Amino acid sequence: MTRAAVMYDFMTPLEVVEVELREPAPDEVVVRMAASGMCRTDLSVIQCKLPYPPPVVLGHEGAGVVESVGSGVRHLKPGDRVVLSGITHCGRCRYCLDATPHLCPTGVQAAIDGQDYVFRRNGEDIARFVGLGTFAERTVVRASQAIQITDDIPLDRACLIGCAVITGVGAVFNTARLRPGETAAVFGCGGVGLNLIQGALIAGASQVIAVDTDPAKLEVATRFGATATVQPTNEDDAPEAIQALTGGLGVDYAFEAVGQAGVIRQAFMAVKRGGRAVVVGVPGFGVDVELPACLFALEGRSILGSLFGDAHMARDVPRLIALERQGRLDLEGLITRRIDLSDINDAMDALDRGDGVRSVIIYPEVSA
Missing domain, CATH: 3.90.180.10 (Medium-chain alcohol dehydrogenases, catalytic domain)
Incomplete structure (x- = not known):
């Protein structure tokens, strides 16, 4: 029993x-x-x-x-x-x-x-x-x-690697493959969102903009290294604020970690020409997203889906433990x-x- x-x-x-x-x-x-x-x-x-x-x-x-x-x-x-x-x-x-x-x-x-x-x-x-x-x-x-895993990481911390950490960091490393100097926005600063922020910083992002309606979560995001925060009050606020923070361009990658149709749209509208919105949050079954279709062809924007951070666990778990051991992953x-x-x-x-x-x-x- x-x-x-x-x-x-x-x-x-x-x-x-x-x-x-x-x-x-x-x-x-x-x-x-x-x-x-x-x-x-x-x-x-x-x-x-x-x-x-x-x-x-x-x-x-x-x-x-x-x-x-x-x-x-x-x-x-x-x-x-x-x-x-x-x-x-x-x-x-x-x-x-x-x-x-x-x-x-x-x-x-x-x-x-x-x-x-x-x-x-x-x-x-x-x-x-x-x-x-x-x-x-x-x-x-x-x-x-x-x-x-090895004996040098407490199991109460190691357990988080199985979902929140690999889903967030993996979306940056494996799905987006963000390169040093590129810019990122993270929509939703819960467990997965904070690991998106950590992953982007480890990958060398020059800007990591945290977006959330909850000021307490934005405070935590700042502790985890977000370079700027946005607290939107409507669907247009976040893309406009992100463009202002990036010299009118938008970000290279916008990661959606909420799983809501409206937030997915905001992430798509926040990327620059040629930028990519990465959907990490899981919407409920039957949820559809409306996007301006012309922006796919006329501006080269695109959307990527990320499942469990596109993880290969035998490869990624030791890598994440090494980052934690080095003090780079909290x-x-x-x-x-x-x-x-x-x-x-x-x-x-x-x-x-x-x-x-x-x-x-x-x-x-x-x-x-």
């Missing part, structure tokens, strides 16, 4: 209960969780903006220690410290062979086929979210989703509060209010 926070229905509090955990398949491992970040994506599922059928154990930003391995696993062993990745990849499909494992459809198909039912309570199967389910003290994951500053699993619903309410950056669940049985 293990303790887990289960979503039994949309728009209802999670229930912290004891659940059974099945044995790992040959290509899976059991992980005893040390820490799990709480992401807005989890809240979006609860609010039915990203419908994922209940019952399910949410959570997709975790780190822990391998407890046992399936019969076919060779690269991991009990005792290994791991960061968990929401990216499931098979290693055989066209996307994996093209070095874009973040696009592999294996995870979606596995959920459809019922392979994600790893928990059980009172005779009812319970799924793990995106192959993980980190809102549980122990979980079963595919070995390909467990990235071994993980500790992302953590607003450390909580027990029993406090998860209060932390979800805080997330919904936009209160703080990241709440991290600490599972006490594993040393961080």
Whole structure:
């Protein structure tokens, strides 16, 4: 038995209960969780903006220690410290062979086929979210989703790499491939947005403009190195302010980390001729975006989508840990509060209010 926070229905509090955990398949491992970040994506599922059928154990930003391995696993062993990745990849499909494992459809198909039912309570199967389910003290994951890490980074910080950090920094490094001297704007200064700011600065951006309606978040963005801030009151404010800050040009890259149609439009209007808007936030299903089509052809503007920072986790996780070790990537500053699993619903309410950056669940049985 293990303790887990289960979503039994949309728009209802999670229930912290004891659940059974099945044995790992040959290509899976059991992980005893040390820490799990709480992401807005989890809240979006609860609010039915990203419908994922209940019952399910949410959570997709975790780190822990391998407890046992399936019969076919060779690269991991009990005792290994791991960061968990929401990216499931098979290693055989066209996307994996093209070095874009973040696009592999294996995870979606596995959920459809019922392979994600790893928990059980009172005779009812319970799924793990995106192959993980980190809102549980122990979980079963595919070995390909467990990235071994070194002993020199605390697990309560390392867990953030699995979503907020790789999604933000990866969008800069892998999707945009921002070059030194280029300019950037970041729309939305939550957990992902702050990592977009960090990534742009590490990449050598000459200007990083933070955009948010919440002055408290802009203060945090400034602490993380934003060179200027914009607090818009309508859809035209931000593009106009960004143009003024860039000599009338606009930015090379505008990163949208909110997941709202209006903000995507603002990001598109904020880039210069030939600039690119990068959509990182996830809008709800059925949301459409209206853009002035003439600007694609007449000004060479474009839009890029970024999924999990276009990550190749085996490559990117060690790189991010190295940046943290060098003092160039701030993980500790992302953590607003450390909580027990029993406090998860209060932390979800805080997330919904936009209160703080990241709440991290600490599972006490594993040393961080």
